[in-house]
Amino acid sequence: MRYIFSAVIAALVAVAPLAVAVSASAATDPASGVGVKLTDVSPAAVAADPRAASYIVGSVEPGGSTTSRVTVTNPSPTQQTVFLYTGAAHIADGTFQGEANPSSNDLTSWTRLSDSEIALPGGAKKTITVTVAVPADAAPGEQYAAVWAEIRGTTSKDSPVVQASRAGIRMYVTVGGSNAAATDFTVTSVSPSRNEAGVPSVTALVTNTGGRAIDATGTLRLSDGPGGLSAGPFTLARATTVAPGESANAIFTLDKALPDGPWTAHLAVKSGVDERTADATFTFPATGVGTPVKITTPPDNSLMISLIVGGGVVVLAGAAAAAVLSRRTAARKRGRV
Amino acid sequence: MRTLTRSAIVLSAAVALVGVSAVPAMAVDAPVAVAVEAGVLSITSDAIVMPDVAPGVASVSADFGVAVSDLRAQSALGWVTSVSMTQFVGTTTPANVISPALSTYAATGTAHTGTATITTAAAITDLTVATPIQTATAVTGNNNTTWNGSLSVAVPAAALADNYTATLTQSVL
Numbered sequence: 090m091r092y093i094f095s096a097v098i099a100a101l102v103a104v105a106p107l108a109v110a111v112s113a114s115a116a117t118d119p120a121s122g123v124g125v126k127l128t129d130v131s132p133a134a135v136a137a138d139p140r141a142a143s144y145i146v147g148s149v150e151p152g153g154s155t156t157s158r159v160t161v162t163n164p165s166p167t168q169q170t171v172f173l174y175t176g177a178a179h180i181a182d183g184t185f186q187g188e189a190n191p192s193s194n195d196l197t198s199w200t201r202l203s204d205s206e207i208a209l210p211g212g213a214k215k216t217i218t219v220t221v222a223v224p225a226d227a228a229p230g231e232q233y234a235a236v237w238a239e240i241r242g243t244t245s246k247d248s249p250v251v252q253a254s255r256a257g258i259r260m261y262v263t264v265g266g267s268n269a270a271a272t273d274f275t276v277t278s279v280s281p282s283r284n285e286a287g288v289p290s291v292t293a294l295v296t297n298t299g300g301r302a303i304d305a306t307g308t309l310r311l312s313d314g315p316g317g318l319s320a321g322p323f324t325l326a327r328a329t330t331v332a333p334g335e336s337a338n339a340i341f342t343l344d345k346a347l348p349d350g351p352w353t354a355h356l357a358v359k360s361g362v363d364e365r366t367a368d369a370t371f372t373f374p375a376t377g378v379g380t381p382v383k384i385t386t387p388p389d390n391s392l393m394i395s396l397i398v399g400g401g402v403v404v405l406a407g408a409a410a411a412a413v414l415s416r417r418t419a420a421r422k423r424g425r426v
Numbered sequence: 427m428r429t430l431t432r433s434a435i436v437l438s439a440a441v442a443l444v445g446v447s448a449v450p451a452m453a454v455d456a457p458v459a460v461a462v463e464a465g466v467l468s469i470t471s472d473a474i475v476m477p478d479v480a481p482g483v484a485s486v487s488a489d490f491g492v493a494v495s496d497l498r499a500q501s502a503l504g505w506v507t508s509v510s511m512t513q514f515v516g517t518t519t520p521a522n523v524i525s526p527a528l529s530t531y532a533a534t535g536t537a538h539t540g541t542a543t544i545t546t547a548a549a550i551t552d553l554t555v556a557t558p559i560q561t562a563t564a565v566t567g568n569n570n571t572t573w574n575g576s577l578s579v580a581v582p583a584a585a586l587a588d589n590y591t592a593t594l595t596q597s598v599l
Contacts, residue, residue, distance in 0.1 A: 125468070248474045253593050255469070390541050
């Protein structure tokens with residue numbers, strides 16, 4: 090008896106998306122959509138944390154992994170290509186916010202999806218696997234991301250705007266263990282100076298506020314100089330290593346021909362994949378060390394927290410690092426904060 | 427929009443039907459635990475029909491229906507719909523770009539069924555960053571929300587002649 094009723098209910102539940110499909114097919118404007126849900130929900134996990142009913146909620150030790158399954162549905166009447174990917178997320182203004190694609194953070198770099206692109210006939214669904222493998226050196230703490238299922242329109246003569254719709258599953262993954270805290274650092278102050286030979290230099294005081302040593306490299310650009318001059322980018326001659334809790338000077342040696350200023354300096358200090366930026370306005374002294382100037386744009390730590398890679402000091406080799414950096418740079422250029 | 431609203435009504439009717447049929451099942455065979463399987467969180471949007479972005483035209487705009495259907499049958503778990511847009515890129519000369527910072531997105535005529543508090547944000551005036559437009563809180567069970575999305579693209583006078591395209595992304599999370 091119970092099975093019959095279950096079946097009836099299942100059938101009725103199944104009818105719901107079909108009703109949408111039928112109605113949408115009658116439309117003059119074709120509507121298209123995509124849906125997601127978490128599969129294999131564990132009642133014990135939900136009892137411990139109600140979010141586990143719909144979100145990927147996990148507590149993983151460094152070196153461990155967790156696997157979840159997500160069902161993707163196509164409520165539209167026609168076949169659609171669904172793109173599957175992960176994206177960074179953060180909590181702001183009391184809401185869990187997914188970032189515009191492409192975006193990445195630690196958690197997205199640890200997450201693998203079984204499919205990146207699936208063709209779903211109208212009304213069909215498919216289940217994919219989401220595996221989070223936490224590296225052995227991951228820093229403890231909670232990380233946020235999303236698994237996205239996206240459908241995209243194509244350019245048409247009707248509109249210059251291509252439409253993308255995506256539905257996501259939130260991911261809250263807590264890394265346990267007693268690894269050192271994540272990489273974090275700030276540019277505390279900037280001092281202009283000019284030595285006896287007349288060579289100007291800019292000294293940036295870098296403070297390591299995280300739990301891991303950093304190897305700071307960086308670039309310096311000067312703008313808004315006399316007569317609208319710009320100069321740079323200048324790079325650090327060598328990486329400056331700063332232990333946790335310590336501060337150290339990173340010195341940019343500039344060109345003797347540079348006028349005294351005033352200048353607006355734009356610094357970008359990097360360690361591994363983490364980057365901090367700082368702006369300062371100063372004038373080079375005729376000779377000697379000028380007074381340290383305050384940073385006019387404080388380092389944006391809120392952004393960096395979302396970008397911090399737990400093993401930030403682990404320098405990713407070759408193309409992988411280049412790819413990550415270029416994606417982040419691109420994201421930052423688009424003004425993501 | 428009309429289609430989407432109709433879809434939502436059909437959907438709610440179907441959901442209501444589930445509720446109705448579940449009640450006699452419980453009444454006939456009281457000790458039975460009926461498992462209500464959670465459904466999906468989905469977003470549906472009408473296609474955008476918009477005039478071409480051309481230099482000399484101050485702005486172009488489009489209205490389209492959007493629907494979010496939350497059939498996860500959960501309590502407390504809300505959802506957030508965010509909107510972002512890429513820059514417009516020239517199809518002839520990709521170096522020609524128009525920033526999405528001057529494009530706006532507004533949600534009007536928001537309606538919902540089910541138990542949920544839907545908060546509609548003020549019009550988004552910079553589509554560079556994914557920004558919430560609809561937020562559902564105090565959710566109990568299934569809910570459906572529809573609205574009319576209005577996209578307006580400002581075209582700078584200095585834009586160079588080209589065929590421009592951009593991607594508008596509406597996300598539910």
